[in-house]
Amino acid sequence: xxxxxxxxxxxxxxxxxxxxxxxxxxxxxxxxxxxxxxxxxxxxxxxxxxxxxxxxxxxxxxxxxxxxxxxxxxxxxxxxxxxxxxxxxxxxxxxxxxxxxxxxxxxxxxxxxxxxxxxxxxxxxxxxxxxxxxxxxxxxxxxxxxxxxxxxxxxxxxxxxxxxxxxxxxxxxxxxxxxxxxxxxxxxxxxxxxxxxxxxxxxxxxxxxxxxxxxxxxxxxxxxxxxxxxxxxxxxxxxxxxxxxxxxxxxxxxxxxxxxxxxxxxxxxxxx
Amino acid sequence: xxxxxxxxxxxxxxxxxxxxxxxxxxxxxxxxxxxxxxxxxxxxxxxxxxxxxxxxxxxxxxxxxxxxxxxxxxxxxxxxxxxxxxxxxxxxxxxxxxxxxxxxxxxxxxxxxxxxxxxxxxxxxxxxxxxxxxxxxxxxxxxxxxxxxxxxxxxxxxxxxxxxxxxxxxxxxxxxxxxxxxxxxxxxxxxxxxxxxxxxxxxxxxxxxxxxxxxxxxxxxxxxxxxxxxxxxxxxxxxxxxxxxxxxxxxxxxxxxxxxxxxxxxxxxxxxxxxxxx
Amino acid sequence: xxxxxxxxxxxxxxxxxxxxxxxxxxxxxxxxxxxxxxxxxxxxxxxxxxxxxxxxxxxxxxxxxxxxxxxxxxxxxxxxxxxxxxxxxxxxxxxxxxxxxxxxxxxxxxxxxxxxxxxxxxxxxxxxxxxxxxxxxxxxxxxxxxxxxxxxxxxxxxxxxxxxxxxxxxxxxxxxxxxxxxxxxxxxxxxxxxxxxxxxxxxxxxxxxxxxxxxxxxxxxxxxxxxxxxxxxxxxxxxxxxxxxxxxxxxxxxxxxxxxxxxxxxxxxxxxxxxxxxxxxxxxxxxxxxx
Numbered sequence: 001x002x003x004x005x006x007x008x009x010x011x012x013x014x015x016x017x018x019x020x021x022x023x024x025x026x027x028x029x030x031x032x033x034x035x036x037x038x039x040x041x042x043x044x045x046x047x048x049x050x051x052x053x054x055x056x057x058x059x060x061x062x063x064x065x066x067x068x069x070x071x072x073x074x075x076x077x078x079x080x081x082x083x084x085x086x087x088x089x090x091x092x093x094x095x096x097x098x099x100x101x102x103x104x105x106x107x108x109x110x111x112x113x114x115x116x117x118x119x120x121x122x123x124x125x126x127x128x129x130x131x132x133x134x135x136x137x138x139x140x141x142x143x144x145x146x147x148x149x150x151x152x153x154x155x156x157x158x159x160x161x162x163x164x165x166x167x168x169x170x171x172x173x174x175x176x177x178x179x180x181x182x183x184x185x186x187x188x189x190x191x192x193x194x195x196x197x198x199x200x201x202x203x204x205x206x207x208x209x210x211x212x213x214x215x216x217x218x219x220x221x222x223x224x225x226x227x228x229x230x231x232x233x234x235x236x237x238x239x240x241x242x243x244x245x246x247x248x249x250x251x252x253x254x255x256x257x258x259x260x261x262x263x264x265x266x267x268x269x270x271x272x
Numbered sequence: 273x274x275x276x277x278x279x280x281x282x283x284x285x286x287x288x289x290x291x292x293x294x295x296x297x298x299x300x301x302x303x304x305x306x307x308x309x310x311x312x313x314x315x316x317x318x319x320x321x322x323x324x325x326x327x328x329x330x331x332x333x334x335x336x337x338x339x340x341x342x343x344x345x346x347x348x349x350x351x352x353x354x355x356x357x358x359x360x361x362x363x364x365x366x367x368x369x370x371x372x373x374x375x376x377x378x379x380x381x382x383x384x385x386x387x388x389x390x391x392x393x394x395x396x397x398x399x400x401x402x403x404x405x406x407x408x409x410x411x412x413x414x415x416x417x418x419x420x421x422x423x424x425x426x427x428x429x430x431x432x433x434x435x436x437x438x439x440x441x442x443x444x445x446x447x448x449x450x451x452x453x454x455x456x457x458x459x460x461x462x463x464x465x466x467x468x469x470x471x472x473x474x475x476x477x478x479x480x481x482x483x484x485x486x487x488x489x490x491x492x493x494x495x496x497x498x499x500x501x502x503x504x505x506x507x508x509x510x511x512x513x514x515x516x517x518x519x520x521x522x523x524x525x526x527x528x529x530x531x532x533x534x535x536x537x538x539x540x541x542x543x544x545x546x547x548x549x550x
Numbered sequence: 551x552x553x554x555x556x557x558x559x560x561x562x563x564x565x566x567x568x569x570x571x572x573x574x575x576x577x578x579x580x581x582x583x584x585x586x587x588x589x590x591x592x593x594x595x596x597x598x599x600x601x602x603x604x605x606x607x608x609x610x611x612x613x614x615x616x617x618x619x620x621x622x623x624x625x626x627x628x629x630x631x632x633x634x635x636x637x638x639x640x641x642x643x644x645x646x647x648x649x650x651x652x653x654x655x656x657x658x659x660x661x662x663x664x665x666x667x668x669x670x671x672x673x674x675x676x677x678x679x680x681x682x683x684x685x686x687x688x689x690x691x692x693x694x695x696x697x698x699x700x701x702x703x704x705x706x707x708x709x710x711x712x713x714x715x716x717x718x719x720x721x722x723x724x725x726x727x728x729x730x731x732x733x734x735x736x737x738x739x740x741x742x743x744x745x746x747x748x749x750x751x752x753x754x755x756x757x758x759x760x761x762x763x764x765x766x767x768x769x770x771x772x773x774x775x776x777x778x779x780x781x782x783x784x785x786x787x788x789x790x791x792x793x794x795x796x797x798x799x800x801x802x803x804x805x806x807x808x809x810x811x812x813x814x815x816x817x818x819x820x821x822x823x824x825x826x827x828x829x830x831x832x833x834x835x836x837x838x839x840x841x
Contacts, residue, residue, distance in 0.1 A: 010371075012410070133371050135371065166370065174412075178641065178646075179646065179647055181603065182644065182646075184634065185608065185638070185641070185709070186660040186663060187660055187664060189631075203649065204647075204649045208649050211646075215365075216364070222323075222328060223365065223366035226358040227353075227378055227427065228350050228353050228383055230382065235382060236384050237381055238381060238387060238390045239374075312727075313727040313729055314699060314726065315697055361725075415594065416594075442725045443724070445593070445754050446754050447593060447594065472727040511728065511729035513728035516800050516803075516821065520800060520803060523821065523825045524829075527825070527829060529832065538799060538802045541803050542803050542807050545803070546810045546812060549831075549835055
């Protein structure tokens with residue numbers, strides 16, 4: 001079950017999407033999210049999903065990875081959908097009316113649209129991490145935020161922390177799996193028993209996990225010192241970020257597509 | 273010629289309040305190009321000693337000189353760490369990046385080496401450690417032995433004169449241990465990198481030029497592998513062991529057979545026993 | 551003697567039905583009799599770790615069956631927890647699973663989950679601690695203050711305290727120095743002798759397997775390759791080398807002697823037997839020379 005978590009996973013590749021300047025990728029992703037919520041109409045959402053599918057195909061990321069990235073958050077999305085379904089008060093005849101539950105047609109529309117948009121948002125940001133190595137990603141964030149460094153914000157340190165966190169996600173997931181198995185072998189009720197028993201059974205998993213994380217942090221800090229790490233000052237990069245002509249073309253195409261999706265809000269009635 | 277490492281009478285304790293010394297007056301001298309194994313049971317102070325060799329720890333008493341630089345001299349800190357590279361036990365806890373080549377480049381990025389030179393130096397380092405074909409992979413997809421060689425490449429990219437391995441094979445399976453030891457031997461013999469290997473595996477120590485045995489924070493025995501392993505009783509007192517070849521030789525000697533001293537390898541042992549039959 | 555563990559056509563596939571499905575165990579069948587000490591060897595990725603997690607139901611077979619003491623593990627899936635207590639499993643680096651404030655409480659975790667009363671728990675904790683050589687004073691200490699070898703003994707005691715019918719250990723000596731290794735494995739052997747329970751030991755060290763096990767099970771590429779008495783397994787040195795494994799160093803010495811042209815048995819795998827064999831051969835040789 002823990003193996004399903006895909007946040008921070010990276011699939012190295014050579015596609016246009018992979019090679020795009022990470023700074024551009026981040027900006028496009030942000031714009032994509034904005035557009036997703038600005039173009040709150042069926043056509044706009046449909047087009048955004050199409051664009052995303054297209055990008056996944058270009059990046060040669062197996063489409064089942066979308067499913068995998070969505071699986072862990074599905075319960076949350078369903079919960080939001082259900083809330084929308086019951087609490088949106090629309091005009092006209094309710095579709096369904098029983099006791100305190102009333103569903104209006106608008107509620108259904110809202111729930112579906114909401115659900116689809118959140119899923120598209122996760123799938124979109126997952127594409128960013130799938131196609132960009134965390135180091136490049138944090139590098140890009142650091143560059144994008146560099147103006148703030150002049151205001152004495154620890155931009156490099158934040159970026160480094162994020163990069164290390166991403167690096168250790170698979171390691172810690174594997175470790176959690178191991179500890180869970182070890183405690184299950186001593187009779188811990190992790191996958192059976194009632195809710196209270198299950199929550200109590202998590203203590204023997206979380207404590208060893210924290211201890212191990214701290215030990216790892218300690219050792220990693222030492223290993224980094226051994227390799228002369230001393231903060232961001234005077235650091236160079238293996239891969240220097242350079243805006244290429246390809247980036248201009250990809251950027252232009254992406255912004256054009258996003259612009260078209262955005263403009264649908266002026267033609268198709270939205271819900272806001 | 274100056275010594276690679278000259279640690280003289282160093283003492284260190286983790287808690288300055290308590291009279292409990294992790295290293296208690298140990299001296300270690302390493303010549304350039306040498307392959308030294310530091311052998312000792314858990315808790316004998318060998319890892320603490322290792323951390324003194326590149327100024328991760330500073331001695332409370334005594335001095336550590338790395339190519340005549342005092343590790344207490346903060347001005348020379350980065351020079352010292354570039355000269356003596358360190359590889360630790362758990363490969364997972366020393367890899368920073370999510371792509372092999374980016375991890376190998378980490379030290380050079382820290383040192384401010386220009387990008388085009390980084391490329392050239394990491395390619396060379398990855399080839400030396402035998403992991404060049406994995407350069408675009410994610411470290412968590414590699415085997416233990418491969419990960420540890422990524423860690424080694426990340427250190428030798430700094431072009432150190434000396435490599436300190438702090439139980440670098442302890443968490444690996446026999447196959448992984450073998451490839452890592454092969455890599456280390458190649459670095460020592462072909463590239464002339466001085467090696468200090470901290471270990472409690474007798475078979476690994478047997479491959480070194482010189483073995484230093486530690487117990488209770490002190491150096492208690494020193495010599496060629498043959499000299500050290502011929503003192504089986506003393507080693508057992510230090511909670512250590514001897515290779516089975518040595519043990520078999522000692523058992524036969526006890527029964528009154530005449531076998532030469534200093535047998536540590538299977539081949540030596542078989543040859544000596546074969547002579548008994550002639 | 552009756553069979554304690556019966557494995558029948560066990561196949562296990564990770565992520566079945568997915569494009570990245572991988573077979574971890576492929577049609578494995580064998581039986582381990584009650585009271586035996588069985589060693590499992592195999593290179594990394596041969597499937598030995600997946601195999602042992604089937605013994606206490608942490609993994610459910612994709613096909614095939616496992617019977618413990620004659621009962622099918624997955625006959626009543628809701629009862630699977632009972633088998634966790636029947637088959638005690640000690641993982642690699644078990645000290646990383648300690649979580650209580652005192653060693654006593656940590657060792658008591660398994661028995662407590664079994665629903666035993668306080669008096670019985672106390673008896674089991676003290677007895678288990680005694681088996682692994684932990685002094686009663688240590689029981690009240692915080693496990694995180696102990697040395698690596700002591701921590702590991704606490705973790706093993708935590709499994710012994712469940713008084714399982716089968717004890718499975720995955721590399722219990724990994725990373726320990728020679729003395730620590732002998733202490734742990736010696737304690738396991740003594741426990742085996744004292745209680746007569748079935749023990750399964752996974753190890754990379756041929757020397758350790760040779761010294762402690764009665765039978766050896768060799769895994770190769772997700773399949774069972776060899777399962778036989780320890781002397782018969784180590785007599786197949788070329789086959790083991792082919793599988794990427796090794797034989798104990800003493801065995802290698804005897805193989806080399808044979809290569810040099812000496813007429814000597816090569817099914818030697820422990821030090822005392824090696825010394826005895828050589829002594830006999832040398833005396834015979836002396837006798838021949840005098841004739």
